[in-house]
């Protein structure tokens with residue numbers, strides 16, 4: 417439990433109050449570059465474009481226009497029975513803005529539906545047949561149940577759930593992008609899109625590291641709940657314990673000095689931490705190379721200011 421409390425403490429320090437997951441994501445998607453080389457927080461003003469770079473940029477934009485034949489489409493289905501206290505992702509106007517901003521940044525070969533809806537059970541998934549991402553309100557409720565045993569303050573509880581939902585959303589969007597562009601994946605796709613979700617969050621938001629830490633905390637809580645039950649080693653997902661360590665590994669590797677306390681207090685074992693410092697740039701570079709052809713305005717120059725230092729997961 418000590419580790420969980422440390423994570424939650426870290427996750428809540430500096431949290432932007434009154435931010436909703438959707439409004440966070442609006443900011444997030446302003447720069448969907450993945451912080452690999454060439455995508456690192458330059459501003460246009462820093463560059464002195466040459467004819468060659470202008471031509472390259474134009475060519476890139478032309479290519480993306482040719483590729484971009486679809487959009488993300490929000491299908492917001494209000495809850496049949498509103499649940500008191502479950503307020504994350506409950507504002508369709510803001511969700512629409514998130515989707516609009518994502519469409520400005522991501523090229524897609526076809527439409528992909530994002531559906532917030534009631535389901536028979538807690539779930540989130542991407543369906544390649546219908547090309548749709550589903551986030552069930554029952555999963556959001558489950559995140560509330562998960563965290564509510566540890567966090568009594570309502571605002572902090574909302575923050576924690578927001579992190580878990582944001583991580584889940586970008587995980588599922590990762591599946592959608594792998595399917596849309598037939599991105600090569602070695603290893604388990606579930607691990608790969610966990611990585612993508614964490615990378616997007618920690619590199620592109622004011623409070624994304626906190627969101628990612630909350631996503632990791634959710635994995636740890638699931639692992640605690642499942643203690644004593646039979647572990648499913650054959651599952652396409654890694655074990656929740658592993659997803660927890662994999663997530664904090666990237667967060668630590670992204671900013672080792674800032675998150676050195678995770679190693680000092682034993683949350684992240686030193687043996688793994690050494691590897692995380694190497695894993696982070698490797699994973700970030702790989703995802704950047706895979707996705708950069710499909711990110712609009714991705715000619716290696718970002719138009720946003722450097723993300724603050726302060727800059728989340730899923731099933």
Ligand SMILES: [Zn+2]
Nearest residue numbers: 587591606731
């Ligand atoms: Zn998945």
